[in-house]
Amino acid sequence: MAEMEWTRAAPRAAERIAPEWLKNLAGRYLDWEDWLTLALLLAAIASVSVPLEGGGWTENMPAITLVSVLAAVTAMFLARSQLAVYLAWPLGILTGALITLWQALIMVGPGTPEERLDAIYWRFNDWFYKALNGGVSNDSLPFHVLIVGLTWMGVFLFSWSVFRWQNAWIGLIPGGIALFLDTTLIGDSLSGAALLYYLFGFLLIMRTSLTSRMSRWRRDGTAYPQLISLTFLNFSSWLLLVMIAAAWIAPVGPFHTPQPVQGFVDRIEAAGVDFVRLAGPLHVKKVVPLHSYTGVLPFQGSVSLTERELLSVKVNDPNLKGPYILRGTVYDKYGSGGWESGKRQGENLSPYTVQRLTEQIQSGSVNGTLVPLDVQVVANSVVGTVIFVPGQAVSADRALTAQMPADSVQRYVVDLPDGGQNITDGQVMAGAPKNLIPLKVVRDSSNRVQYVEAFNGADQALPDVASLEPNDRVDKGQSYQVSSFIPTTTPEELQKAGRNYPTWVSSQYLQLPDDLPQRVKDLAREITSRYLQTHGILPTETDKAGTRQVPEKASAYDLSVAIQEYLRAFPVDYSVPDTPAGRDTVDYFLFDTQRGYFDYHASAMVVMLRSLGVPARLGVGFVVDESDYDHDTEAYVVRDRNSYAWPQIYFPGYGWVDFNPTPDRPADLRPQVSDPTTPHAGLDPDILKQLPVGADPIFDIEKQFGDAGAADTTASDSGNGYATWIIVAMVGLAVIIAGAAALGWQRSVVGLPLAQQHWEKLVRLSSWAGCPLQQGQTPAEFANGLQRRFLGLRGVSVLAAAYNRSRFGRRPPDAAELERIRELWPDIRAALVSAILGRLTRQKQPPQPPV
Numbered sequence: 001m002a003e004m005e006w007t008r009a010a011p012r013a014a015e016r017i018a019p020e021w022l023k024n025l026a027g028r029y030l031d032w033e034d035w036l037t038l039a040l041l042l043a044a045i046a047s048v049s050v051p052l053e054g055g056g057w058t059e060n061m062p063a064i065t066l067v068s069v070l071a072a073v074t075a076m077f078l079a080r081s082q083l084a085v086y087l088a089w090p091l092g093i094l095t096g097a098l099i100t101l102w103q104a105l106i107m108v109g110p111g112t113p114e115e116r117l118d119a120i121y122w123r124f125n126d127w128f129y130k131a132l133n134g135g136v137s138n139d140s141l142p143f144h145v146l147i148v149g150l151t152w153m154g155v156f157l158f159s160w161s162v163f164r165w166q167n168a169w170i171g172l173i174p175g176g177i178a179l180f181l182d183t184t185l186i187g188d189s190l191s192g193a194a195l196l197y198y199l200f201g202f203l204l205i206m207r208t209s210l211t212s213r214m215s216r217w218r219r220d221g222t223a224y225p226q227l228i229s230l231t232f233l234n235f236s237s238w239l240l241l242v243m244i245a246a247a248w249i250a251p252v253g254p255f256h257t258p259q260p261v262q263g264f265v266d267r268i269e270a271a272g273v274d275f276v277r278l279a280g281p282l283h284v285k286k287v288v289p290l291h292s293y294t295g296v297l298p299f300q301g302s303v304s305l306t307e308r309e310l311l312s313v314k315v316n317d318p319n320l321k322g323p324y325i326l327r328g329t330v331y332d333k334y335g336s337g338g339w340e341s342g343k344r345q346g347e348n349l350s351p352y353t354v355q356r357l358t359e360q361i362q363s364g365s366v367n368g369t370l371v372p373l374d375v376q377v378v379a380n381s382v383v384g385t386v387i388f389v390p391g392q393a394v395s396a397d398r399a400l401t402a403q404m405p406a407d408s409v410q411r412y413v414v415d416l417p418d419g420g421q422n423i424t425d426g427q428v429m430a431g432a433p434k435n436l437i438p439l440k441v442v443r444d445s446s447n448r449v450q451y452v453e454a455f456n457g458a459d460q461a462l463p464d465v466a467s468l469e470p471n472d473r474v475d476k477g478q479s480y481q482v483s484s485f486i487p488t489t490t491p492e493e494l495q496k497a498g499r500n501y502p503t504w505v506s507s508q509y510l511q512l513p514d515d516l517p518q519r520v521k522d523l524a525r526e527i528t529s530r531y532l533q534t535h536g537i538l539p540t541e542t543d544k545a546g547t548r549q550v551p552e553k554a555s556a557y558d559l560s561v562a563i564q565e566y567l568r569a570f571p572v573d574y575s576v577p578d579t580p581a582g583r584d585t586v587d588y589f590l591f592d593t594q595r596g597y598f599d600y601h602a603s604a605m606v607v608m609l610r611s612l613g614v615p616a617r618l619g620v621g622f623v624v625d626e627s628d629y630d631h632d633t634e635a636y637v638v639r640d641r642n643s644y645a646w647p648q649i650y651f652p653g654y655g656w657v658d659f660n661p662t663p664d665r666p667a668d669l670r671p672q673v674s675d676p677t678t679p680h681a682g683l684d685p686d687i688l689k690q691l692p693v694g695a696d697p698i699f700d701i702e703k704q705f706g707d708a709g710a711a712d713t714t715a716s717d718s719g720n721g722y723a724t725w726i727i728v729a730m731v732g733l734a735v736i737i738a739g740a741a742a743l744g745w746q747r748s749v750v751g752l753p754l755a756q757q758h759w760e761k762l763v764r765l766s767s768w769a770g771c772p773l774q775q776g777q778t779p780a781e782f783a784n785g786l787q788r789r790f791l792g793l794r795g796v797s798v799l800a801a802a803y804n805r806s807r808f809g810r811r812p813p814d815a816a817e818l819e820r821i822r823e824l825w826p827d828i829r830a831a832l833v834s835a836i837l838g839r840l841t842r843q844k845q846p847p848q849p850p851v
Helices: 011-016 020-029 032-054 064-080 085-108 112-134 141-163 168-185 194-222 228-249 257-280 351-363 423-432 491-495 518-534 554-569 583-591 598-611 685-689 720-747 755-768 779-789 796-807 815-841
Strands: 296-299 308-315 324-331 333-334 337-340 344-347 368-377 391-398 400-405 409-412 436-443 449-456 467-470 477-488 540-543 546-549 618-623 635-639 643-651 655-659
Touching: 011 324, 011 598, 020 337, 032 064, 032 141, 032 194, 064 141, 085 112, 112 141, 141 168, 141 344, 228 467, 308 618, 324 467, 324 796, 333 598, 351 391, 351 436, 368 685, 409 423, 423 436, 423 449, 491 554, 518 554, 518 583, 518 598, 554 598, 554 643, 554 655, 598 618, 618 635, 618 655, 755 779, 755 815, 779 796, 796 815
Parallel strands: none
Antiparallel strands: 296 337, 308 368, 308 635, 324 618, 333 337, 344 400, 368 477, 391 477, 400 467, 409 449, 436 449, 540 546, 618 643, 643 655
């Protein structure tokens, strides 16, 4: 038998199998500390991505949670690699571009890869055309691709800052911005998603701070408990939960949103016009109701109207009963994806308008209903950005700007002695021809009258006001008074109104897009021809080709009634699908879905009438009736579900008349007059004297405007009633924090032997007192230094000896030694706490380590 030699131990299987590079790789990517950080990171990301994905910004949101997870994992692996930033970041961006393209191909729908790429090209080409040349997009694909790309970049930055820079603050900013936008546009209350983001974000900040210290401890060779991460995480979680609970139950005092924050929110809403125009159908209607009253109104597909209260409206005339149309604004320009407002010119509501209306009422040349309102805003919403009126605006008690169609206001040059330097604006306007309604006198630097801006009163009784915009937003709790005039007209009068439209009406309110399907125009002609023929009023004309029907020559009123009756047969449905990309919405409504809600019914009527040569536009706002009347407050409660849209048809001499093609409400939405003594054939001029009048210096009417003139119902007291509760809450919070700190102080050393527990506490207290444990210093040296540094500190050497035996000798102290430690510790703790307090009350000195 051969001689056997036993010279060394056989290598372990793991050492034979795993080479050095593999062990380094495993140590870099399989560290449980990193995976714990990744778990917190993914939780913070999911608290943003999941609500955004499922919250209904659009009908089919992309898989942003999946993209977020992929971005986080990719960033972690790149951050833990040896790649430099200038190599890792381009690689991460390239990976994100591929992920975004993959998601875009999925969102396009079925087809071969070539067909999908072709569809992406044409849909983006159409989107860029509308972005640069105007129009409302009904294609959500570009918005979805943008969301996916921004999600990747935001999460990648978040993860990189955590794993490479060990700083969570930078990465939390993109998620915070996303939650801020979500809160601004979808909900104004602190949601569960925001709380979770605060929770996991706070824990991540604590976590990165700890991991940074742990890295420094490892470099310095400083020992620390192996499970300090879990202990720290547990303590931080309980502390944060207690703080959130205290903040949640604390009474809300008389506090207001800081002005810079509110201003930032307002700017976001203003800048969101182009975003809404190009994002496709958006479903953001909690803070922004169904209609935003901005320059764009996109079709939104499926909607859900809530019971949220927005306004309280009190009618200051007991003889008037609902329904009331509360118009916020109108839209002029139609596109396949929605509406845009036309060119506007800002003017003041001149008192001359009231004077002229009074004269017309006295002469009997104008008939109608005057509706005076008190409107209170009861929610912070976009309803505070416009003034709501139930007819043609007459006056308001708040400083505002009346937005009028630009071409409806003309400039008239006036020949006056000395250029009108010695006469007032009121005298200039009083001398205007009877058919003109002066709005403003414009002078040069030498006070000479250059021209007068005026509205032609032959077109309608009052200047055409598309919207009223308050100079200062009307906040929750504030109110305003406004009055408007609703002309009283009969079908016979409107039939005789003719088709002699002013240039500013025909040039702006007959617009139709070039790509409107011809079958929409054909359907409008077919419907009206059938109606007119049934009633025996179908116009015809004869030429060389013979006699043919010409429904376009019928009265605008008959054409309007024909289309209104046809559309009222389309059922109301708030769950209609979004219009497919590339399709015209009115065409899709008329020939495919054949159901919808007021935005669709009203838009279809406007478009069909325009195709017949009848000027029309879209009005939006609210409609309330007696079912919305609150007898306790004697006011109408306007809720989100009262949102409405309707067509306005122009009749020469009468102005805009409201119709209603949506079958959920009556076709006639004018208020009802319960007292027959209230004159439809002329109004009592005394009523006008009681109404608020717009401020203007031309008649020397000393009327103050702004917040002082408005009925501001915001609490005027100093909020002393909240002081007691605030003090109680602060004291309670302080007690809770102190208790949590005491609990954390004890739990941080739980599980250690008693001698080691007291030694850890001793090291911490002495560090706070300005004498930290130095690297390489033995417990005995540290104890001796402390006793020399702090006179009167005795017994520290006993703790040091007990710690040495327990930590390094693995020998627990006996009962007598434990009793001795318990006796010494209170005096040691008191001396160190006193030193800490003394250090805080005197000028800070550089720490002096014990020697």
